Amino acid sequence: MSFAVAGDKYDRFMGRYSRELAPRLIEFAGVESGMGVVDVGCGPGALTESLVKVTGAEKVAAADPSEPFVAAATERAPGADVRLAPAEELPWEDDRFDAALSQLVVNFMRDADTGVSEMRRVVRPGGTVAACTWSYGEDMEMLRSFWDSARRLDSGAPDEGSLMRYRSVEELGELWQRVGLAEVETDHLRVETSYTGFDDLWEPFTFGVGPAGAYLAKLSPEQREQLRMELFKRLGEPSGPFTLSATACAVRGSA
Numbered sequence: 343m344s345f346a347v348a349g350d351k352y353d354r355f356m357g358r359y360s361r362e363l364a365p366r367l368i369e370f371a372g373v374e375s376g377m378g379v380v381d382v383g384c385g386p387g388a389l390t391e392s393l394v395k396v397t398g399a400e401k402v403a404a405a406d407p408s409e410p411f412v413a414a415a416t417e418r419a420p421g422a423d424v425r426l427a428p429a430e431e432l433p434w435e436d437d438r439f440d441a442a443l444s445q446l447v448v449n450f451m452r453d454a455d456t457g458v459s460e461m462r463r464v465v466r467p468g469g470t471v472a473a474c475t476w477s478y479g480e481d482m483e484m485l486r487s488f489w490d491s492a493r494r495l496d497s498g499a500p501d502e503g504s505l506m507r508y509r510s511v512e513e514l515g516e517l518w519q520r521v522g523l524a525e526v527e528t529d530h531l532r533v534e535t536s537y538t539g540f541d542d543l544w545e546p547f548t549f550g551v552g553p554a555g556a557y558l559a560k561l562s563p564e565q566r567e568q569l570r571m572e573l574f575k576r577l578g579e580p581s582g583p584f585t586l587s588a589t590a591c592a593v594r595g596s597a
């Protein structure tokens with residue numbers, strides 16, 4: 343499983359984007375002080391931690407099927423109700439929360455219809471169910487440049503930009519309507535993250551996190567080095583700090 347890694351490794355790979363994205367998703371979902379909220383597929387807890395700042399730990403719950411991530415999120419959001427569970431089987435009663443949020447998870451769910459239906463089930467009528475996912479297009483520079491580099495060397499590389507579902511606002515909107523959510527609205531959320539240099543970008547790919555890390559882990563040392571050089575060239579051979587941007591597709595609806 344490509345998410346059975348330590349939370350700090352995830353944080354250097356994707357968590358640096360999650361931290362920036364979390365306040366944007368919270369704002370888009372309309373989460374305010376005093377609301378009870380659940381973070382579905384919380385990972386090591388970037389969104390959970392941001393939710394705690396808005397509404398208080400006793401109002402926040404979170405779930406993820408990865409044991410190391412649940413341990414990291416529990417540490418990061420003390421007092422929040424963090425559980426080991428997949429979206430498809432949320433361990434809370436009906437109508438328990440004012441909102442359910444899910445950041446960068448819907449396209450990893452085993453069964454997104456069931457997972458989002460579960461998010462709807464645990465939210466009270468009139469509450470909010472919201473999520474965001476990467477488009478994996480030009481507007482997610484880190485993953486796009488990785489997969490473009492990989493495909494240049496290996497036409498069979500499993501590019502998330504063509505294999506993933508739910509990577510457009512249209513597809514997310516259809517899913518939200520299919521599970522019976524009302525007043526469905528979509529938007530794009532743009533964030534940026536900084537790297538101290540090329541190694542700061544490359545090293546986290548070698549931690550085995552997510553589909554890109556899992557792909558890299560299967561390559562020989564020579565193939566890995568070729569891919570490293572290809573990515574370096576594609577990014578303009580940076581000799582110092584640089585910034586990459588990423589745009590997520592977001593959806594919200596009323597339970």
Ligand SMILES: C[S@@+](CC[C@H](N)C(=O)[O-])C[C@H]1O[C@@H](n2cnc3c(N)ncnc32)[C@H](O)[C@@H]1O
Pocket residue numbers: 345356357360382383384385386387388389405406407408411427428429430444445446447450451452453457552
């Ligand atoms: C890209 S990470 C996003 C983590 C976190 N939400 C964030 O913003 O950093 C994808 C997460 O989905 C979780 N995941 C995978 N399958 C899942 C499922 N069926 N239900 C809920 N979460 C799942 C993984 O364990 C991982 O934590």
